[in-house]
Amino acid sequence: MARERISLKSNSDIIAMREAGLITAHALAAVKAAIKPGVSTLELDAIAESTIRSFGASSNFKLVGGYHHTICSSINDEVVHGIPSIDRVLVAGDIISVDCGAITPAGWNGDAAFSMVVPGGDPEIMASRQALSDACEASLWAGMAALATAKRLNEVGRAVEKTIRKHGRYGILQDYIGHGVGRSMHEDPAVFNYQTRDLGPVVESGLVIAIEPMITGGKEQVKILSDDWTVSTKDGSDGAHWEHTVARHKDGIWVLTAEDGGLAGLAPHGIIPVPLNP
Numbered sequence: 001m002a003r004e005r006i007s008l009k010s011n012s013d014i015i016a017m018r019e020a021g022l023i024t025a026h027a028l029a030a031v032k033a034a035i036k037p038g039v040s041t042l043e044l045d046a047i048a049e050s051t052i053r054s055f056g057a058s059s060n061f062k063l064v065g066g067y068h069h070t071i072c073s074s075i076n077d078e079v080v081h082g083i084p085s086i087d088r089v090l091v092a093g094d095i096i097s098v099d100c101g102a103i104t105p106a107g108w109n110g111d112a113a114f115s116m117v118v119p120g121g122d123p124e125i126m127a128s129r130q131a132l133s134d135a136c137e138a139s140l141w142a143g144m145a146a147l148a149t150a151k152r153l154n155e156v157g158r159a160v161e162k163t164i165r166k167h168g169r170y171g172i173l174q175d176y177i178g179h180g181v182g183r184s185m186h187e188d189p190a191v192f193n194y195q196t197r198d199l200g201p202v203v204e205s206g207l208v209i210a211i212e213p214m215i216t217g218g219k220e221q222v223k224i225l226s227d228d229w230t231v232s233t234k235d236g237s238d239g240a241h242w243e244h245t246v247a248r249h250k251d252g253i254w255v256l257t258a259e260d261g262g263l264a265g266l267a268p269h270g271i272i273p274v275p276l277n278p
């Protein structure tokens with residue numbers, strides 16, 4: 001594996017990154033509140049954009065070459081990188097994954113995502129989609145809990161994979177993985193969602209990463225649609241995607257894109273997040 005260049009963050013860097021994380025969290029909360037049948041993904045995109053701007057920050061997705069939106073919105077068999085459109089209108093029972101990020105004027109990034117089932121659909125289909133989302137979310141929190149004590153980074157991927165396997169026969173995307181976050185939205189190191197032979201880099205204080213499991217209700221194989229962005233399952237099964245930006249510092253971990261810093265999500269793992277004070 002090629003040697004990675006990991007830029008470790010100081011405590012004051014992490015405190016500055018919390019601002020980017022919280023703005024990202026607020027944008028996603030506003031989108032989540034607006035999700036209902038009949039809403040287009042372009043409307044959700046506008047809500048994320050105006051929320052980020054209202055805090056004086058900007059969309060970092062728009063800084064990605066060739067991408068012109070604030071969120072990615074991926075519905076049903078789409079797993080990630082779906083493009084918002086006025087023509088994509090949510091239907092009761094759809095599963096939608098929304099990915100979003102903010103960059104502050106100081107130049108720090110946040111990156112987070114959630115999946116949700118649109119209310120009011122067929123109960124059986126909704127239950128299986130909710131189970132898929134729950135498995136993905138549980139694996140994210142297990143990965144973050146692992147980061148709290150990890151000596152090598154792939155302890156995160158091992159915990160993510162183990163949790164997904166425990167929940168059912170789901171596919172884990174192989175070519176789409178988490179990453180470092182900082183002055184760029186995507187930095188080293190690679191953060192796998194599965195066990196790898198290489199244990200990965202040594203986990204040091206100042207490591208800030210996005211952990212983002214992407215799973216399917218069937219097989220792991222995906223294809224890119226003709227829009228050159230949307231990643232959808234080959235077998236037509238549903239996709240789910242959950243993500244948080246999390247910092248490991250000398251006193252513990254802090255989930256920068258969770259409004260409560262990760263308190264509720266980490267509690268079942270016996271981990272208490274440790275916020276840093278300015």
Ligand code: MG
Pocket residue numbers: 099100101111112113212243
């Ligand atoms: Mg993301």
Ligand code: MG
Pocket residue numbers: 111112178179210212243
């Ligand atoms: Mg990411």
